[in-house]
Amino acid sequence: MYLKITRLALTFLSGLILPAAAMAQSSKKDITINASGIQMVLNYDHQASITSLTVGGQTVISGAGGVFTSVTMDGTVYSSQHLNTSPVLLKTKNTIKLNGIQYGPVTENWTFTISSQNIKWRIERSNTKALKVDEAAFPAFNFDNINTWEGAYQGYGGLAWFYLFNEKLCTYGIHTRSSDFWNSKNNTGLNITVDAPGKNVCMKYSRTNGDKLAYTIGVSDKEMQYKMDTGTNRRRFIRQRTDVWAPYIIPAGKSYQTIKLSYFNFNQKYGRGKLKGIDSTAVSAVLNTIARIGVIDSLHFGGNSWHTPYGPICLHEQYIGQLGLGINDPKYLKGYQSCLDFYRDHAIKPDGRVYPRWAYTNEDAMPGKFNQYGFYEAQWGILMDSNPDLVTNVAELYDMSGDKTWVKTHQLSCEKALDWILKRDSNHNGLVEMMTNDQSEKKSSDWIDIIWASYENAFVNAKLYHALVKWAAIERLLNNNTKAGYYEDFAARLKTSFNKSTKDGGFWDEEKGCYVHWIAKDKTVHGTNMVTPVNFMAIAYGICDDGARRKTILDNIETQMQQEKLFFWPIAMTTYAPGEGNGWQFPFPNYENGDLFLSWGSIGVKAYAAYSPALALKYVKNVLNQYSKDGLAFQRYGRLKQDGLGDDILSGNSLAIVGLYQAIYGINPEYNRLYLDPHITPELEGTSLNYRFRNERLVVNLEHDKYAVSNSRFKMVAQTDFGFFATKTRLSYFNGNNANAALQITSAKPLTIEIKNWDASKMEWLQTSAPSSSPVTYTVHQLKPNSAYTYSVDGNFVKSIQSNTSGDLVISRKSSAGTKLITISSKK
Missing domain, CATH: 2.70.98 (Beta-galactosidase; Chain A, domain 5)
Structure with missing residues (x-):
């Protein structure tokens, strides 16, 4: 006893x-x-x-x-x-x-x-x-x-x-x-x-x-x-x-x-809040388990499961950092920082070439093409997308962590990786060229590794464009405007050439209504079979800004999806031509010639979200429904029976759910703010998400045309997309996707700000707060320099005020209880 x-x-x-x-x-x-x-x-x-x-x-x-x-x-x-x-x-x-x-x-x-x-x-x-x-x-x-x-x-x-x-x-x-x-x-x-x-x-x-x-x-x-x-x-x-x-x-x-x-x-500790109109238990389970399954050890993050006998990591996957957006665990972000440090030090050759893979064994490696740390060139070809993808993952992680000191340690290595692949543009048209000239060499050059994409490859160039845009912005933050301008100029030329018709040397096939996979050195066009990653990336990464083209691509894909009753987008809508891939890919559909790979879910959801949120949500729900049936415990799904195939579980199987967070809920961590850009449907209204940002738990509320982000002290509400950032005593509002704060409010007490209007002539917001003896200070940015404005409270004129030479003005007032309408208007 x-x-x-x-x-x-x-x-x-x-x-x-x-x-x-x-x-x-x-x-x-x-x-x-x-x-x-x-x-x-x-x-x-x-x-x-x-x-x-x-x-x-x-x-x-x-x-x-x-x-x-x-x-x-x-x-x-x-x-x-x-x-x-x-x-x-x-x-x-x-x-x-x-x-x-x-x-x-x-x-x-x-x-x-x-x-x-x-x-x-x-x-x-x-x-x-x-x-x-x-x-x-x-x-x-x-x-x-x-x-x-x-x-x-x-x-x-x-x-x-x-x-x-x-x-x-x-x-x-x-x-x-x-x-x-x-x-x-x-x-x-x-x-x-x-x-x-x-x-x-x-x-x-x-x-x-x-x-x-x-x-x-x-x-x-x-x-x-x-x-x-x-x-x-x-x-x-x-x-x-x-x-x-x-x-x-x-x-x-x-x-x-x-x-x-x-x-x-x-x-x-790990709950995700109140998710309306969707299977919240399945959302949580997929992001808490499958999304993490490619983390093999503390320095080895990838997409393939540690459970497989082969255990590969593909460094030519641009979404490993993006997985952190959905996983939403500071430990994942910190761990991936260490992993990318390891890759920087051991996976980049002296000339800047990034090894595309690591695995438990060397059986997938080109003979002799591996190093002592287990990184290697794959037997299928020189997979060129590893260079831009490493850069993209560093940039994505920087947005999620905001760690400028860390990202600076990757500046030289990312420049080296980009410069290596940019030198592959021998004809100076803005499109980099692969190591192979045509499909007769039977070597691949990208993630679709047994399709013989060669010479000017749209898949690799789309990834490169994304990396250039993201890294150029970081170069500016690191005060290297020369490099930033170089990458921006290259990205602009790439985009222009990418969007040209195939008749003019670009990737747009006017007859097929899609971007093609590649153009051989002899100018023959290949992969005209609506390769979905190529077309989704073109839309999601902003290469395709032609509304008519976007509509053609997305409508044609959806029409065929309904005809075949597929639960998820296949890697290609129709067959590659004979000779364009490994022989056992034929007849169609088989493996990389037509099967369903869930790893392209986030770009598919993003491509559809702005065009048709209901369609984007449909495929998110389809993936969650499939999870309820089989746990998504496969490498891919067959086209004919939609049955699970392959002995691996890919962390990429979660990416449609990551797309739910990023493109539908609109949660986009940026280096200096949380950018909220929702595309919700009526059934999702009332969603209240718990989201960790900079090691602080935020609550994101989504209603029709009314979005809010709050922490334990401050709450920001707006009718359109906006950026949020808060410290202990300061709340910052970013108008739209502008990287610079439009309004900063300093307050010793909690308060709620609801933006009612924000344009060049009038800035207006509701403030709700408790009474306080300490004043509230408003700093309004991005105004016309040295210009006159009026300051009003609840429609009553208080005083005139003038912006300074930088276009800022500062107002300080006592905080009274209740809700007040604050208006800053330009004088006529």
Whole structure:
């Protein structure tokens, strides 16, 4: 029977957890520890182990094989579960200490510090001589079932998804210091974070022979290496074994680490708000799982799952950064920063060529065309889109993070990558040329890697245009106007040539009503079969600004979609011609000659959103409906049966849902603001989204012609697209997609601003606030310099005021309670 220590007891009252902790002890030498949402039983009877763990009222570990430390040397396991003598227990007000835990050559002292927020478990370890260990657990957690948790989010934004541990002894090892275990069905979450100063931390997840989930933390002086990494095999996920890590040395001496365990409510931490008119549970599930599945390890982000035996990363995918928009986790953004640093340092050749791929093995590489880090040229051809795509991903991530210091570290490498491919324009028409002249060479040049696109390739040039536009803007922010002008000029020439008819050397096929895939050196036209990524990119990236062309493309695609009753856009609407692709792509439809690849969902949704939001939403819903049927657990879908094909799960399968966020909800993070540009349908009205921006949770409300963004202090409302940014005391309004603030309001108190009108002659807004003794200061920008304006409140003239030489004016007034109409008008 446990003796309760009431002064440290956790008190539960009307569902509230009060800030206290509890410990209880029995004659069997175990003690119960309570902290907010967590209860554990620590046994110290000739052992040191946690034999029970309850999180959020759910028992996740029960039994003797719970949580312990161990080392394995020469096949012998030494463990804190089996000790010759019992450790010594010491208790204070909020700490429990176990001293003298000795197993094999290791001696440990454990200290548990209990607070209302978490339990901190400090492990002090010593060994008198260096130890060569096969494996070590510092510590190991044995959760009761592989399904106890749905998955674990990693400290760098990746995911260990236990749905994919589809056989016993599956094991996944990664480098991280933090795991968020979660179960959306019971809304329970457990964060485990390791603090080990000066050490490297890794984690391993295994499905045991008894269908438990074994989770093991490793701490070492040097970064842990993979046992199967022989230079040509870099597998993080293995089957039918658990020894993912190579043996290593634990030096003689003392070390320590602290493991923090804390409970979280899954919906509060990862919930996405109130999504009207759509399956919000499916939206959340797709973005929380599938979108992350291409994050293989802390420095390897891509689109292909870590689960596949091949495990490739395609650096020629421009949407890996964009996935972060939908995932909306600061850890993903920070992790991808580190990944792009790694790519910058190891995936770019000295001449600027960007390797297009990385994989567990070299089997997909051109002979000899790979480096020691696993990056390589693909056997299918020189895939040119890796150069612009690396730049695009850096630029997209900069928009989401706003980290100017970081993006500057990529300036030279991105310039090098762009300059390498821009030199491929030998005829100076603004279109870069591939390494092959025509399809007879049977080599590819882009993501559609077994279609023999050659010479002037619209797919690659569309991606290049997008990269040039985005990077030129960054060059201006980095004060390199010369480079910015060069890239802008090249982009303009590219756009002009791209839009020319095929008769004039461009990509627009007037007869077919689409942009073609490529033009060979002999001027023959190829890929006239409405290749959807090419045409969607032309629209979504702003290359095609001809309304009639957009209508022709989008209407023709939709007509055929209805005729075939396809749930998603195929990679090409009709067949490539014989000889334009690998022979096994024929007869149509087959694989890259006509199958359905969901990875092009975001540009498809964006292409349709401004033209017909209802059509864009239809395909988002179709993808969510497919998720409810099969979990989108495939590489692609067949054209004839619309059945899942391929043994991989692509993170790109989530991109239609990313498109929902970006193009329909209109959420577009920019380097200095959140730009909101919705294209919603009536059924989506009333949507209220939780969205993290600059590590702050915002709420985005969407009604018909009335959009709002708010944080805990300020709220901005407008009838059209606008930009929002706020600090502790300042709210900034950006008119439309202008990158410069039009209005900045400084206030010590919370307030709501609703823009009623904003043009050159009149700026008007409603302000709602509580009374305050501190004044509210308005700074209006982008006015006519040295010009006269009137300032009115609720239609009553207050005073005349003049803008300065920069076109700014400043007004300060006391904040009275209620709603006031503020008007700034130019004098006639």
